[in-house]
Structure formats: structure tokens, C-alpha cells
Amino acid sequence: MKKFSKLFVLLSVLVVLPLTLLAGCGKSQKTVKLGIMGNDDRIWNPVKKTLKKEGINLQLVSFSDYSQPNGALQNHEIDANAFQHQAFLDNWNKAHKSDIVSIGNTILTPIGLYSKKISNIKDLKKGSTIAIPNDPTNEGRALQLLQEYGLLKVKNLSGFPTPKDVYDNKLNLKFTPLDAAQTARSLDDVTAAVVNTNYALDAKLNPKKALIKEEVNNESKPYINIIATNKSQKNDKDLKKVVEAYQTEATKKNIEKTYDGAFIPAWNIKLK
Incomplete structure (x- = not known):
């Protein structure tokens, strides 16, 4: 009977141990909600895959008009958004007494x-x-x-x-x-x-x-699109990873291919 008990315990350990190790090896995923417009997911989906490897689950929240993403950000329904240029943000902050800030440039889209x-x-x-x-x-x-x-x-x-x-x-x-x-x-x-x-x-x-x-020139600066968040989150390490994952050569090539020059990668743009 004692031999049977020892065997049972040994088998239990062998079954439980791999499951424990498996659970310990898995990365905990931090969810970051990002507000975007329309079909911008075509650019963000590859970024999403990159971030997943770094333990960040980037959840894209699509909006249909410009009046929505900043309100959602102010209400903490999302963590950041990527749809507006700096001039739009400055005017929004003034009109709504908000403190949303830019944490990185994305694209320039001439109207x-x-x-x-x-x-x-x-x-x-x-x-x-x-x-x-x-x-x-x-x-x-x-x-x-x-x-x-x-x-x-x-x-x-x-x-x-x-x-x-x-x-x-x-x-x-x-x-x-x-x-x-x-x-x-x-x-x-x-x-x-x-x-x-x-x-x-x-x-x-x-x-x-x-x-x-x-025309694309120095006067275009206020119209460079940005990734924005509430001022209280501007130093958030996960949001910084989102910016870094976006501002890459791979993203630049994807933008140029997807939009055939209509969207201009703008984090390293040189204006005259």
C-alpha cells in the first residue's frame, strides 16, 4: 500500500510539474487600446504583431469621425489615439480644456x-x-x-x-x-x-x-499626424514601445506600398 501511495505522488508531481513550468514560461500580456480612423488598421496590424512579441496586446478601436477619439481618450476608454495632426490637437485642447499631448509623429497627408x-x-x-x-x-x-x-x-x-x-x-x-x-x-x-x-x-x-x-513644405509642420495620449500617461513605458514599434523602416515601406504615396511617413521627414 505504501509503494502504491509513493507511486501516486510521483505520478502527480510528473503531471503537475510541466503545467506549472508552462504557466511560468508564458508572458503576461498588457493590453493597450489605440483609437484609429477607418482603414488605418492596414498599417497598424503589422505593428500589433511586433508588439505582441514584447508582451503588449495592441487593441485597435476604430472611429468614424474626428469628434470621437479625443473624447474617448479623455474618458479613459482608450489609452492613446493616432488620427489627428498637431493643429487639430492644439485646437481641441483649447476648446475642451484638456491636456492631451503628442508622443510621436506618424504621417503627413496632404489634403x-x-x-x-x-x-x-x-x-x-x-x-x-x-x-x-x-x-x-x-x-x-x-x-x-x-x-x-x-x-x-x-x-x-x-x-x-x-x-x-x-x-x-x-x-x-x-x-x-x-x-x-x-x-x-x-x-x-x-x-x-x-x-x-x-x-x-x-x-x-x-x-x-x-x-x-x-504642397509639402515647412508650412506642413502643424499638419503632421501624431500618436497622442493624456498628459498623465506621456511617459508610460508601454506607450513608448507602441511609438517605437510604429516608427520603423518596415512601417515606412508598408505606408508607401499601401497608400501609393498618398500618406507620407513623417517621423524623420525633412521639410523645406
């Missing part, structure tokens, strides 16, 4: 003017209607784009110009401010629309066929 009714900017006629994003930074950016190509002039260039700041509007262009997500969808109803590149791609518009597009 463009698109149309289903004309094929050349010279075909714009008097009284043509143009849809523009209605959030302050992108609205001003859209008007500056039109000024850049000599269609009008705007005051308040140092701030965020609105249609009220437009002058020398020789074609008497009319403006329809819409949520940025709706500008591409308005193309059946307006002559042309200024569309942010991510929404243009979602709507199957080709940035290479835009009537006009932003």
Missing part, C-alpha cells in the same frame, strides 16, 4: 480638392459650390489650399480662417462646411470638395487625380 463634375481647376465657374471640412483647423486648411492656387484670399492666416475671412473671391465661390467625414459623400451635390486624404481613400477617390493638392 486635396476633388470633383465628379469637372476635371480641371480652370473649369470652376462663377458661383460654384465647394464643400469644406467644418472643424476649425481643417476648414482653415482648406481655405488656405484654395488661396495657394489663386482662387481667393483669406485673412487671419495665423489663426484658423473661416469663410467669413475670405476676400478677393473672383469666382464668388460658395462654401458648404460639413463634417470632414461627409465631404467626399457630398460630391454628387457640389461642384467640388476639399477632402482629407483618409476620407478620400475610404471613398475610393484617387489622390493623384485631385484637382489640386497641398
